[in-house]
Amino acid sequence: MNSGSSLDIAAVGLSHSPLIGKNDPAPEVLERVEAAVSGARDFVRDFDPELVVLFAPDHYNGFFYKEMPPFCLATEAHAVGDFGSSSGPLSVDSAAARALAESVLDQDVDLTVSARMTVDHGFAQPLEVLFGGIDRVPVVPVFVNGVATPLGPVSRIRALGTALGRAAAGLGTRVLFLGSGGLSHDPPVPVLDGAPPRVADALIEGHPPTAEQRARGEERVIQAGRDYAAGSAKMIPINPRWDNDLLDLLECGDLAAFDSWTVAWMGEQGGGSAHEVRTWIAAFAGLAAGGAYEMTSRFYEPVPEWIAGFAVATARRR
Ligand SMILES: O=C(O)CCc1cccc(O)c1O
Numbered sequence: 001m002n003s004g005s006s007l008d009i010a011a012v013g014l015s016h017s018p019l020i021g022k023n024d025p026a027p028e029v030l031e032r033v034e035a036a037v038s039g040a041r042d043f044v045r046d047f048d049p050e051l052v053v054l055f056a057p058d059h060y061n062g063f064f065y066k067e068m069p070p071f072c073l074a075t076e077a078h079a080v081g082d083f084g085s086s087s088g089p090l091s092v093d094s095a096a097a098r099a100l101a102e103s104v105l106d107q108d109v110d111l112t113v114s115a116r117m118t119v120d121h122g123f124a125q126p127l128e129v130l131f132g133g134i135d136r137v138p139v140v141p142v143f144v145n146g147v148a149t150p151l152g153p154v155s156r157i158r159a160l161g162t163a164l165g166r167a168a169a170g171l172g173t174r175v176l177f178l179g180s181g182g183l184s185h186d187p188p189v190p191v192l193d194g195a196p197p198r199v200a201d202a203l204i205e206g207h208p209p210t211a212e213q214r215a216r217g218e219e220r221v222i223q224a225g226r227d228y229a230a231g232s233a234k235m236i237p238i239n240p241r242w243d244n245d246l247l248d249l250l251e252c253g254d255l256a257a258f259d260s261w262t263v264a265w266m267g268e269q270g271g272g273s274a275h276e277v278r279t280w281i282a283a284f285a286g287l288a289a290g291g292a293y294e295m296t297s298r299f300y301e302p303v304p305e306w307i308a309g310f311a312v313a314t315a316r317r318r
């Protein structure tokens, strides 16, 4: 149990992958990852958050090009259960969500609000991994677009995180900022630009896939993981140097440095889904809004089997 100030804030960044448990790396890699994740779980248990502000991307399960916001806060959310992740309602703290939304808007950050957000493994997995389910802790889900171009400047994501950090301080509760995704990786997520009409239509309209279509899509991602690990894929490789540079900036707290990271450069360095690191930047900006922080643990390992530069980091106020 946490015995500190009720206004404590903390942050955790955690990579996700729908291939965990489906296309696993060597046992020793798995062991190292599990030890790091277990450390994060202990950190979260000790911190004992009263509210989790969860930043996560979507993989064309909830947000489509019919209208694609750069980010969106939910006052209610339900998970689709892709790749065997949990389905059903998340335990959203609607009152906190509304209060945070109002405060963020008051701080001059344009925010989309959803009263019924559809989310996928990007949200479900970190809640399962750290809390044992999607309905175990009061949460405010915040979608951060990490795949659907055009993407705006990283500075706006940092501004969102900062505004939510300030807003959360006004709640008077212990808040954990949690970022889900990244780091560098280039999974076979469809791209609207140049897509054949049927694919384009699906990306725009978001017709729910049939069970068979979903199974086929998931099998394609699993096969891509096998190819990535075998080095036979045309995907942009995991970039440990880039990933560690990112973790260095988060560790030293120089979040303003991310403002010069361009969308094009990030994609070249880290692959099409590297933009998921926006969730980490938002989470750490939320923590930084409360003052100086320290990173209390940091783990990184490239896991091509999962199509993930896999990282776990925990941080709290000094
Ligand atoms: O297409 C999908 O639904 C998921 C693709 C995907 C694969 C590995 C790691 C990820 O972060 C990711 O997003």
Ligand SMILES: [Fe+2]
Pocket (backbone or CB within 6 Å): 016, 057, 059, 122, 181, 182, 273, 276
């Ligand atoms: Fe993802």
